[in-house]
Amino acid sequence: MIKLQSRVGNIEEKMSTKDDISRVLNAIDKFAATTENYIRKDLERGQMLMKQEDKLQNHEKRLTTLETK
Secondary structure (H helix, E strand, O other): OHHHHHHHHHHHHHOOOHHHHHHHHHHHHHHHHHHHHHHHHHHHHHHHHHHHHHHHHOHHHHHHHHHHO
16 A cells, blocks of 8 residues: 555656646747747748849839830
8 A cells, every 4th residue: 555655646746737737838839929920020021032132133124114204
């Protein structure tokens, strides 16, 4: 009986509580939100660069159009 109580005591000590699990899940949620934010910003930067590249590619055409006016 003493061995059983000792084993149960060891299991209880090693078990995570709901608060422990909640803290881990909250940390994961914060990390995921931060990651999503970086991904969104990276996509926005990519779109801005693509727009700038289009403007640079069409620079001569735009200048010619402006000069003829």
